[in-house]
Each structure stands twice: as structure tokens, then as C-alpha cells.
Amino acid sequence: AQSVTQLGSHVSVSEGALVLLRCNYSSSVPPYLFWYVQYPNQGLQLLLKYTTGATLVKGINGFEAEFKKSETSFHLTKPSAHMSDAAEYFCAVSGSAGNNRKLIWGLGTSLAVNP
């Protein structure tokens, strides 16, 4: 069965500092992996996704993530945090092979950016 673990429910960084949000997954099939962001009182928005091909995936707002099969990880990074990055971030894995419909979600990581 597929599962997702997001390490750290709360992460706090200073403006301009590196952002690193951790995601580890478990999957019995080649996974599709996703990062979504949720701003206060809004729905989730796709940041980036990995399906096949290049393991370093670039997304919107300067975020990127690297799929590491040996480590079963898909950590999200951004070189320099901006105040507008403060939000909830969710990692998800596809529930079955080649299917990004029934996603399994992590519990989320709340990112705070301090001035």
C-alpha cells in the first residue's frame, strides 16, 4: 500500500534562507509524486509533480523537488524563502501505477517565513 510521511509538521525559516520540506513515500509500484501548496482559506494548488523522466523537477514560484528512488524521498526545496511562501505544503503519491487520480496525501507541513 502507498503512504506518505512528511517530516516536520511545522517549519520556520528566515526570509532569504533555504527552504527544505521533507517527504518520504512508500509505494509498491513506480510512483507519481506531487507537491501542492495551500494558502490560508484557499484550495490546494499544484506546485510540481514527478511522473517519469528527469528526477529533478522544477515547479512554480521557484520551488523544485528531486525524486530519489533509493531514498524513497521527494523533498521540496527553494533557495531563498519569500514572505509569500508562508503556507501549508502537502506531498502526495499516486495510489496505483500510472494513475494520478487516487492520491495518497501526507499530513502537511506548515511553513512560516520570518522577516
Next chain:
Amino acid sequence: DAGVIQSPRHEVTEMGQEVTLRCKPISGHNSLFWYRQTMMRGLELLIYFNNNVPIDDSGMPEDRFSAKMPNASFSTLKIQPSEPRDSAVYFCASSFKGEAASQETQYFGPGTRLLVL
């Protein structure tokens, strides 16, 4: 495009009452998903439709929950009777399912925050 539209945005009701949540997917999308988000359980998929047909409702908690999609532009999630433990944020998402599964992306609505007293 207006995005996925959900109504109401907030709902407060008393235990035992019927609650109906509504969703209008993005025009041209052929798949619709209902999710529930709570602090304890995170985001859970309740049911999803493809071309207005329910494909997987294994996440629907119990018989008190039902979902319909009478046409491509409208879906409802109904809870009858409602209970305090149903309090959560309910999201609707839509996507276009084509031949390439990897190209599909779910777009979320703003959610309905439900409080059952």
C-alpha cells in the same frame, strides 16, 4: 476561467440536519473529486467521478454520505443526518483525464468549511 466553484463557503448546522455541498468544476474537465480535510486525518479522497459516473466511492465514510453528478457542470455531496464528527473542510477538485495519465492535474476549489454542532 473561474476555477472550481464551491458553495457554500461556510456552513454551520445542528446535529441531525441534512447538509448539501455543491461544486461546479472547471468547464471542459471530465473528472471530479470530493475530499475531506481534518486535522487528525489530513486530506482524504471520498469519491471521484469520470464523465459523471462514480468510479470509486470507497472513501465515503458511511451511508450518511452520498454524492451525485447529474451533469458535467454540477455535483453535490450530501450528509444526512449530519453528526459533529463530520465537521471538516470539504474540497472539490476537477481535472481533465485524457490519454496521458501523467498530464492530468487536479484543480481544487476553495473548500466548504462545515461545522456540525
